Amino acid sequence: MTETGTTGGQRQTWTSNRGFILAAIGSAVGLGNIWRFPGVAYDSGGGAFLIPYLIALVTAGLPILFLDYAIGQRFRGSAPLALRRLWRKAEVIGWFQTMLLFIISVYYAAVIAWALSYFYFSFGNKWGSDTASFFVDDYLQASEPGISSELVAGVAWPLALVWVAIIIVLALGIAGGVEKVNVIGIPLLVLGFGALVIRAVTLPGAADGLNALFTPDWGELGNLNVWIAAYSQIFFSMSIAFGIMIAYSSFQRRRSNMTSSGLVVGFANSSFEILAGIGVFSALGFLAHQEGVGVADLEGLTGPILSFVTFPAVISEMPGSALFGALFFGSLVIAGFTSLVSLVVGVSVAIQEKFGLSQRVAAVVVGVVCAVVSFGLFATTTGLFALDTVDMFANNIGVVSSAIAMCVAVVWFARKGDLLRLHLNSVSTFELGKWWLPLIGVFAPVFLLVMMIQKIVDVINNGYEGYPDWYINLFGWGTVALAVIGAIVGTAISWRGRDDPAFRPWPSVDFLEGQKR
Ligand code: PHE
Numbered sequence: 437m438t439e440t441g442t443t444g445g446q447r448q449t450w451t452s453n454r455g456f457i458l459a460a461i462g463s464a465v466g467l468g469n470i471w472r473f474p475g476v477a478y479d480s481g482g483g484a485f486l487i488p489y490l491i492a493l494v495t496a497g498l499p500i501l502f503l504d505y506a507i508g509q510r511f512r513g514s515a516p517l518a519l520r521r522l523w524r525k526a527e528v529i530g531w532f533q534t535m536l537l538f539i540i541s542v543y544y545a546a547v548i549a550w551a552l553s554y555f556y557f558s559f560g561n562k563w564g565s566d567t568a569s570f571f572v573d574d575y576l577q578a579s580e581p582g583i584s585s586e587l588v589a590g591v592a593w594p595l596a597l598v599w600v601a602i603i604i605v606l607a608l609g610i611a612g613g614v615e616k617v618n619v620i621g622i623p624l625l626v627l628g629f630g631a632l633v634i635r636a637v638t639l640p641g642a643a644d645g646l647n648a649l650f651t652p653d654w655g656e657l658g659n660l661n662v663w664i665a666a667y668s669q670i671f672f673s674m675s676i677a678f679g680i681m682i683a684y685s686s687f688q689r690r691r692s693n694m695t696s697s698g699l700v701v702g703f704a705n706s707s708f709e710i711l712a713g714i715g716v717f718s719a720l721g722f723l724a725h726q727e728g729v730g731v732a733d734l735e736g737l738t739g740p741i742l743s744f745v746t747f748p749a750v751i752s753e754m755p756g757s758a759l760f761g762a763l764f765f766g767s768l769v770i771a772g773f774t775s776l777v778s779l780v781v782g783v784s785v786a787i788q789e790k791f792g793l794s795q796r797v798a799a800v801v802v803g804v805v806c807a808v809v810s811f812g813l814f815a816t817t818t819g820l821f822a823l824d825t826v827d828m829f830a831n832n833i834g835v836v837s838s839a840i841a842m843c844v845a846v847v848w849f850a851r852k853g854d855l856l857r858l859h860l861n862s863v864s865t866f867e868l869g870k871w872w873l874p875l876i877g878v879f880a881p882v883f884l885l886v887m888m889i890q891k892i893v894d895v896i897n898n899g900y901e902g903y904p905d906w907y908i909n910l911f912g913w914g915t916v917a918l919a920v921i922g923a924i925v926g927t928a929i930s931w932r933g934r935d936d937p938a939f940r941p942w943p944s945v946d947f948l949e950g951q952k953r
Pocket residue numbers: 463464465466467468469540672673674675676678680775776778779
């Protein structure tokens with residue numbers, strides 16, 4: 437079957453379903469699994485967190501993943517093009533998602549750059565004994581929340597390396613670049629991280645760490661914030677409602693089995709997340725053991741501080757520490773890089789299609805623009821605070837509103853929910869029943885809306901991390917405003933790449949209607 441893309445040529449495809457699955461896992465498994473999940477789970481009820489987490493996976497994670505897959509495979513484009521083909525007015529949601537990808541990619545790259553530096557620092561524990569002041573003062577040279585144009589060389593060099601590598605991978609194309617990186621990277625990651633977890637659970641004190649993580653605090657289940665944490669973790673972690681999974685599945689062949697692949701991806705991602713929890717908390721149990729304190733007394737159990745302050749302290753305490761450090765930071769680099777690839781692919785395919793560019797030109801233009809912004813904001817002395825604020829707003833408000841808008845547009849405005857269900861069932865072995873529609877059409881949007889309002893009220897009343905108001909307005913609300921403005925501008929620009937008039941979704945609507953069940 438020949439397929440025409442917007443530029444008239446043949447649409448590229450993954451070389452196999454395995455290639456797609458690995459790339460989708462590569463996108464999903466990232467910094468979120470290693471540095472975010474363990475801390476979030478610990479803070480939100482420990483073992484009891486697994487319940488809201490699994491419920492979030494089944495009621496929103498997998499259903500919206502399937503929605504992304506269906507839109508991408510059927511309408512064969514990046515988020516703006518595919519959503520436009522689904523319903524003209526939905527193009528704006530696609531650009532909103534594309535803006536979020538752009539925003540996340542510029543700070544995500546900075547964290548990978550830090551991990552690269554720390555990979556190097558592992559050889560010889562260059563962070564010394566005070567890992568907190570090493571990270572904040574010596575390495576990041578962090579001043580206070582503000583705006584600075586002072587580049588930090590130690591961050592800027594590895595960051596340049598990251599962006600050059602990204603541009604090369606993207607320029608090599610979907611099968612030649614993106615797929616290859618994942619086919620090599622994911623097995624490597626599983627081996628490296630697996631070795632790390634095995635080492636970690638055999639350390640003295642590991643059991644205390646695991647008890648701290650898994651001992652359930654059932655009372656927390658009545659806390660709305662715990663449920664919010666579970667749902668936002670699922671979204672970020674599975675890379676859903678960002679348009680990435682739409683773009684990735686647009687490169688799937690038309691007959692590929694989608695829902696079964698989705699189950700594999702979702703299961704792999706959550707397994708990796710739990711594995712990371714086990715590895716990280718075993719290591720923390722070891723640290724507590726060495727320091728003669730309880731795990732609960734340790735500080736910095738989440739986010740950047742967990743990976744770049746607490747973990748180096750663990751590593752320093754260990755016999756054979758260089759290897760352990762290299763495995764940990766090497767895993768962060770690989771996991772992060774394969775996710776960053778997907779973030780930038782999402783943006784570059786959207787630009788390529790809209791402007792009718794060649795894939796190489798789009799890759800270079802998008803890569804260079806992202807790199808410049810990434811340098812300007814995150815390789816400077818104020819990078820840490822900007823990153824924290826932008827991350828919180830892009831994820832808790834940005835992607836949640838994107839998911840709500842997408843579900844409502846598909847089910848209630850375009851009225852294509854059932855068609856997409858029949859589409860998935862016509863190519864997949866795992867069939868979606870009617871239950872899928874109320875999940876994406878009612879449950880997910882309503883729940884996400886409640887959750888988002890709660891978060892917004894919380895930020896308005898309590899601020900965020902004690903940052904000054906002007907700072908929250910600029911980097912926090914400014915992030916959201918930027919995504920909205922970008923979405924409107926993106927939609928208003930006229931299509932220079934032809935939205936191929938000969939495009940016909942496959943299988944045809946008549947065929948699907950005939951299959952109805
Ligand atoms: N899922 C990735 C992670 O867990 C991050 C990511 C978010 C990637 C959004 C792409 C889009 O770190």
